Amino acid sequence: MKLCPYCAYQNREGYFYCEECGHRLVGDGANATLPTKKFDVLTNQFARSTSWGTAYFADQSLIVLHVRDAAEPITLRPQRRTILGRYDSSSVQKPDLDLTPYGALEKGVSRIHAEIQRNDETLTIQDMGSANGTHLNGQRLIPEQPRVLRDGDEIQLGKLIAHVYFKSGSAPL
């Protein structure tokens, strides 16, 4: 049997592509559950390992968002729904996190780009039908389909790349 690294479906020996999800089972793609993360100098101090971080998000935790090439990380306390996007004077809805100061316009971030949802003890992220798409650890998300967000994940909105870290405790904002 050959276990699919993406969906854990048991394929017969000799298959090259998973019968269930269609991913490649052999060669370069086989072990690449996640692409190797690339950290820039600023975020490197946080890089402990390239394995998956925890998905547990405690009651009082905060999200620290390191936008690539930005000097300061963004800290925010996620609401039940936190919309990431770009504020535009003509748009009706204002995003909860406005990425305009981080070059959102040039990097193709939509006005309502993605949403972080807070569940009991986890966070999920979903694309809100943005023009340029949202990637989670290099994989493009299907619009309106939430995916679990973990500590250390890389998200990409359009061309804007950011790393997400969970910060525990009730440090003041």
Add this chain to the structure above:
Amino acid sequence: MRFDFDPYSELGISPTASTDDVRAAYHRAAKRFHPDHNKNPGAATQIADITAAYELLLDKGKRRDYDEQRGLINETEYYFQFRVTCSKRVVNPLNETQVIYMLAEVLPDPRALESKHKRDSRLNLTLILDHSNSMNGTRLDKVKVAAHQIIDQMQPDDILSIVSFNDRAEVIIEANTVKDKAALKARVSMMTAIGGTEIFQGFEAGIQQNRRFLAPRLVNHVILLTDGHTFGDQEPTISLAKTVATEGIAVSAMGLGQDWNDEFLDQIATVTGGTTSYINSAGGVIRFLNDHVRSLANVFAERVQLSIAPDTDITLESAFKLLPAPQPLSIDTGNIPVGSLQFNRTIAALFQLELPPNLKPGFRTVARFTATGDILTNQQQKYKAINDVSVEISDETRDDNPPTAILEALSKLTLYKMQQRAQEALERGDVKEATRRLENLSTRLIEMGEYELAQQAQAEAQQVAYTNNLSDKGRKTLKYHTRSLLLSGSSQADVE
């Protein structure tokens, strides 16, 4: 005396083999393919030629005659090349079953490309055109334009007939050489849209026209164009298609719009070696028909058939034609028609076989592949090529990268199979599974950069979740577009 096969390769021996060698080789072959041992339909088609080869080679006089004449023929006549590639050359013995893929490719004789012999093949073409009520307006107009262009394309010695049908059939142009083009066009222009759709009537009348000039030196081809469902006459249509396949007529089907029965038309095309196309806009008709007819005018070998006889312990699971027109093949028959071989093209088909557990180490045969066809410019038209495929069974793990051609074909074929499984799940009434499969398909399509098709798959996944069914358009789009991904990766180039 038969020259359409090579008795030495039938038995897998050299032309210098002794009579004892011939006997031994025959017993080996009989053990592999005799119907007493091997129930596969492919094996039944092999054993006749193997026995004929054995009888010929045992008779010293016949064998000498064959050797002499064969040498002369080989110099003047063309052949086609036949290659079979395995996904693995070295197979590890396992205590479970495993899958192996074989890519079979038929290529025209390279000498034929340069030779002065090359000329356009003569056509015996029949168009069967739907003129039911639903064709009213742009659709019928475009069909007329396409028919006019085809008439313009025809050479003076080509044979053309056109039949139109609704509830009944009407012969618009009787089968004959194309002489007075203006008069033929005028008759096409008089078609009006009226009535229902009964395919059998039109099909039968069209076949009758085609049969009048049916000859082995011609490319005998019928194109059926329809935009509707036919009711109650599928069975006779398919059985007629099976009959004409043995006579050497290929049938291609084109479905226009959303409301035609794809499984039915696929079946007609598959049994005759033709192709099915999905044309979703009236404007596409002109290009599709013209391209198709042009491809028929450039034929090196007609009525090409593949046959595969796996060894007794090996199972053939599925077959899929990759080139020139991707479509699933039926493995229930010994001879699988795959259509015509063009001068500058390849016919390629991928086979999936299952190997049993606990294989003994060493070299072994897996299956015999044959390709037969009529090479149009040859005196002796029939030609047969044999390929006995062997693999090495060994514990050694070698870094044996599967051939790129197989991997690439499989990456696309997997997508086609995913939509197929989603539809099968729906037919079983398993909405949850169908939705999941469509979502997986969509994810995979996005990763391959096929955004439009991915969106369609996503939309259909939602459609299924809400209505427990696919839309007609979505179903056909997914089916034929995932299929056409196999054509060198460009999804939009070949589908309107």
